[in-house]
Amino acid sequence: MKDSDSPRRRWWHVDPGGALGGLLLAVLSATPSLLPRAALFQGLITAVAFAVGYGVGTAAWLGIRRLVPMRSRPILWIAYGVLWLVAVGALSVLAVAWQNEVRRAVEMPPLDAVDLAGFLLGFLPVVVILIAVGKLNRRVFRALQRMSGTPVALLGTLTALIAGIAATVLVVMFGVDAVYKGLNGAPDAEAVEPSSEFRSAGAGSAIRWEDLGRHGSAFIGGGPTASEITALTGVEAKDPIRVYAGLESAETPEARAQLVVDELERTGAFDRSVLVVATTTGSGWLEAQTVDAIEYLHAGDTAIAAMQYAYTPSWVSFLFDPDAPVESARALFDAVEERWSRLPADDRPELIVYGLSLGAHGGQAVFDGLGDLRSRADGAMFVGSPNGSALWRTLQGARDPGSPVWQPVLADGREVRWISRAGDESLLPGPWSEPRVLYLQHATDPVTWLTPELIWSPPEWLDPSQRADDVSPEMRWIPVVTAVQVGIDMLGGEAVPARHGHNFGDVVTTGWREVAGDAGLDQAAVDRIQEEIEGYAPIQPYLE
Structure with missing residues (x-):
């Protein structure tokens, strides 16, 4: 041998x-x-x-x-x-x-x-x-x-x-x-079970605390109180309403959606000025910076409704069951809309659609197009939309010539706009009619730019005329490799400062004001809210 x-x-x-x-x-x-x-x-x-x-x-x-x-x-x-x-x-x-x-x-x-x-x-x-x-x-x-x-x-x-x-x-x-x-099924050990009647699992609620899961319990047990909102804004505030149904709360999306509507009725949510229908990420997570921001801006005169459809992170949920976020978002919005539409048009809350990441994908899929969305809701904010979302792709593809792919302009911004960083809200001086649809979008967000086409074709966002300032000038498209690289980037999309990646703490306050206004706050109060939101602890990767 x-x-x-x-x-x-x-x-x-x-x-x-x-x-x-x-x-x-x-x-x-x-x-x-x-x-x-x-x-x-x-x-x-x-x-x-x-x-x-x-x-x-x-x-x-x-x-x-x-x-x-x-x-x-x-x-x-x-x-x-x-x-x-x-x-x-x-x-x-x-x-x-x-x-x-x-x-x-x-x-x-x-x-x-x-x-x-x-x-x-x-x-x-x-x-x-x-x-x-x-x-x-x-x-x-x-x-x-x-x-x-x-x-x-x-x-x-x-x-x-x-x-x-x-x-x-x-x-x-x-x-x-x-x-x-095992990680996300039980309530968060640090979350405090609510006693407030304005929270699911609180006084008089039919939803059990044990069924909310880790992220649901963090949402229900967290957020600012009326006194904290007043201290920060200087405006007399209400206790915000938060409603959430966990995956274990009912067997089907339709049953969970009905539970949410019942909770909205019980808490008096239809008497608030703003009602947000939120689609969670894959594991049931609602990003604290965003949900807290609208409660501060509207002095607590808000209600946020959401429900869980999986335990796994967004990328796992999308691989295993891509229809789950769409089915969940549609069941929830349809149920809430049906009850909301029975109220007098001049005496009901603004109905706002919100979703982050896979939640943005599910939220957009509820509607047949921009016209359908604007006819059924009073506004929408989609944050870090995945590239595969049909509505997002349609709007991106129809953008005005000369506008960059990472910050499109469509029809001079009359119906829908994109914000990437602070100050972008002032770029388009023309009218923005209501209902307003807004996308928060970063040039370095891998969730938004990962697409199968990256395997065989160079993307627009790497073209020198399209490349944003925070995309490395050394990055080059390489067949297959770039797609793998951007896919890996998704795992740490939030492990970067706000203003980059999949972390939007820099623009969520501005985004909410553009879509849903505020409670008549002065600029000093808005600045304090922004400082508070940006001071939140860094979001840990791999958990959404």
């Missing part, structure tokens, strides 16, 4: 073609994207990319090395070694430079030596483990091939392997659901 074929050598030997392929994908994984990543997380991503490239490179090298004459191999090995050293050094320098350029664009501090250590901690152990697993799989496959003996038997073995993989995927799917049910 040759040394190169010995089991011992096989475990530690690094295939030259695999190493080159791994290095290539490792470099691509570190190229600039929309958002920066924590060093440890980037190390994990680069390790997975290296392992994939290693497998592809190893397979390619099997064919190439047979074409290389034996006498030429020492020269190639020397050239390979030199190239490897140069490439590793270049990767280290480029990765840090690229990440720091992205971090600068989104107002984050540069990486330092500690971050480099974190990158290596995520990269080196995972690379070793993944390559070892790959070698083990190759050994198992060869053993099965020797035992099978015939092509028919080998085909049966491969079929069994594929079936095993499929079964594993199913187990993972159900496992993910079980994990997130």
Whole structure:
């Protein structure tokens, strides 16, 4: 037996073609994207990319090395070694430079030596483990091939392997659901069960606290009180109404929606000045900055109604059950609208539609188009809309020539507008008729810009004439790679300062004022609200 074929050598030997392929994908994984990543997380991503490239490179090298004459191999090995050293050094320098350029664009501090250590901690152990697993799989496959003996038997073995993989995927799917049910199924340990009659699960409520889930309980148990609103704004305030039905509150979306309407009746929500029908994100989350902002702006004379449709984060919910947010949003809005429409037109609250992320997708899908939305609601604010939302795509595609894709102008802003950063509300001086529809949209939000077309076609938002100031000038479109990069960016879309990514604390107060007005507050009070909202603790990624 040759040394190169010995089991011992096989475990530690690094295939030259695999190493080159791994290095290539490792470099691509570190190229600039929309958002920066924590060093440890980037190390994990680069390790997975290296392992994939290693497998592809190893397979390619099997064919190439047979074409290389034996006498030429020492020269190639020397050239390979030199190239490897140069490439590793270049990767280290480029990765840090690229990440720091992205971090600068989104107002984050540069990486330092500690971050480099974190990158290596995520990269080196995972690379070793993944390559070892790959070698083990190759050994198992060869053993099965020797035992099978015939092509028919080998085909049966491969079929069994594929079936095993499929079964594993199913187990993972159900496992993910079980994990997130454990995380999000019970009330938040820090949330306080309400006693107020103006909250679901409070005095006189038919909804149980235990059924609200983690995010529902945080919503119901949180938010400003009347005294806190008065202290901040200087205006006499009411206690805001918050109504929420958890996934366990009833079996169907329609039954949960009816519970919400009953709660709105019980709490007197139809006597308030503003009624917000909110569609949650995948796990049932309602972003505190946004829901608190409208309660401050309207001195608590508000009611917010929402219900849960899943336990899992938005990206998981969309993969497993993409119809759930749409069905939930439609059931809730239809039920609330039916009751609201029976009130006198001059004596009912403003009916406002709101959704963030997957909630924005569900909220938009309720309506057949912009006309239908404006005929049935008194206003709408969609925050960080996913790219696949049909209404968003229609409006984006019809934008006025010359307006950037990340901040469109449609029909001079007469019916719908987009705000990306503070001050944008003053860009269009012409009339904005009511009901107003508003999109809050950042140029660096991966939720908005991830689309299948990224795999094979460069996006408009990377064109020099369309590129926003906070998109790294070093970011370039690479087939397949850019789509993967932006997909990964989604996992940390909120782990950046407001003004960037999927974090909209900079513009939610302005957005609400544009769509639903306020309680006649002076500018000083509005500024205090904005300062309060921006001072909220950073939103943790992966939880929405």
